[in-house]
Amino acid sequence: MKISFFGSSLVSSYWNGAATYYRGMLKEIAALGHEVTFYEPDAFGRQAHRDIDDPDWARVVIFPATPDGWRRSLDAAVQSADMLIKASGVGVFDLELENAVAALPSRLIRIYWDVDAPATLEAMESDPQHHLRRAIPCYDMVLTYGGGDGVVSAYRSMGARHCVPIYNALDPATHFPAPANARFACDLSLLANRLPDRETRVDHFFLDVARHLPGKSFVLGGSGWDDKDASANVRKVGHVGTADHNAFFGSALATLNVNRDSMARYGFSPPTRVFEAIGAGACLITDQWAGIDHFLEPGREVLVAADGAEVAEHLAALDPEQARSIARRARARILSQHTYRQRARQFNDLFVASSSRIEAAE
Template sequence: MKLVILGLSLSSSWGNGHATTYRALLRAFAARGHEVLFLERDVPWYANNRDLAKPDFCELRLYASLEELKTRWAGEVERADAVIVGSYVPDGVEVGRWAQKTARGPVAFYDIDTPVTLAKLAAGDHEYLHPELIPGYQAYLSFTGGPTLERLERRYGSPAARALYCSVDAEAYRPLPAAKRWDLSYLGTYSPDRQPTLDRLLLEPARRAPELKFCVAGPQYPADIDWPANVERLEHVGPADHPAFYAASRYTLNVTRADMIEAGYSPSVRLFEAAACATPIISDIWDGLESLFEPGREIVLALGPDEVLRTLCGTEEPARVGMAEAARTRILAAHTSAHRAAELEAHLDEAIGAAERRLETV
């Protein structure tokens, strides 16, 4: 099929998790024989930090304004077999209205931030999605599964809310031989609601165990954070360097945003990437995590610094390696980009079929 995606970013992974998600998914989707055009708003912060200007698996085009999008790309959107509008797209409400009006095929919404989106809607914040648009999206592809899908259908009128979790490119993310630089690492952009958990599960263990080594990698952390001396800071680690980053970590930490904890069933891409690299994960706790990993065997769940330090200091090496391998096996069996691309194809086929049946009844 010919698919057009209007997404936040494919060209730059700086400060967002969308780019790596789109890259893994679309590479695998193209490998299934489909053609993809990705349309991205050209903004300075991504222009200054582009790490994939010319993807080899899809066509990437930038547009400078909403008006340019409408005038230059209307034909492509109209002729596409399916169109996807992503979350956090600049002028997303207007982009969505235009896509729904222009496209002949079904238009889907791909929400990589579902709990944040729903919290915004509840507060009357329509930054990139308006409730009146949801029934017009023939599929609502959600990073969050579980009860949220029923809520999207019953409360907001989505014709078909379907889980489409993030995934991992198993060719790009794999174990690498490397010396361990850190006992515990964290890879993620600064978020105010994640910071208390990061403090509790990484910075406090670092304060209590100065003999251990830690690392926090990611942009936008405030200058006034008091980093312990044994916590190394990296401003940005590009996707190509993620496997090496995980390989240098005895354990890595997963921290989840508050809205996603409340919704549950909202796994971060770092879970899949770290597991694919055979780096054992220590995670905060939320509903649905046990459907992805078996606690105690494939992942460590921690409420506070005591559990973290007990894991870092009390786990024998065979047990650490065994947990990492078990998690990797689980991810490769069900959560690679190839699995997710097949799911996307099925969801879009479902939407195309539904659209064709509606036309037959007119």
């Protein structure tokens, strides 16, 4: 099967939290015998911040961020593909691409892969004229990387023929325990880009905790935080490339996950950072959201906090041996149940079923 995939970026994680998900999923999909071509725009300085070379398991096509650029790439993809996937959040010409893919001939399997379903659905619900309301019923399937039954029901109400979550997972070949790095050493770390619908939660779950625990040390990684007010015990280290993720997560006593507002509301939306951190051997503290127990056992494999006060309580009570035990149990659980190899098999099974439905319809 020849698969053409339009996404934000495969080769750069710069302002692109979906990079790990794309890499993990597509590498394992290719390993099942599919031929993958990834189309990404030359936008947002990502090509200047590449953190991997073109992989041997996918062909990468970088197109100019212009009307002619996306159209030429789509025309080329249509000529060679059996399946065409448009991911959400490409960042440029999303509306045009989503409408164009929806209008493609039915000989192609057309997939809308939403890597931020809660935000997409909230945008659709607030705008009766949103273009995806017309486009989604034309796609053969909607895949999401989270959201559970709430997202599936919402997409079905928007006319989706089929909607299936394929959750984030771990690629043990890229995220694994690594030696600690003094640059990232602290009691609590957080790796997250500064985004409007996450910032207030970062304030409550991380920065306020640092202010109330002056004797503890904190490291904040990610883009956009340079001018953010923080207490003296918070070190900002800026963008952390994927090559340093293992050291980042493994250098702290514990690392924190803070979901964005919409993801927390829908639940069942573990971001890539959860699996990356646990794969790297970190003890994880996460904000509370519905469905966490589907992936990890609270109290035994992950520490869950309803607010900043509970983050502070966990951190104050945590000792190195306890942190190592939690991290060890969590990594064993993720390796046994939540790897991209397992997710790719799920995708493959869906693809076989989808092909059968299309052939029957014809």
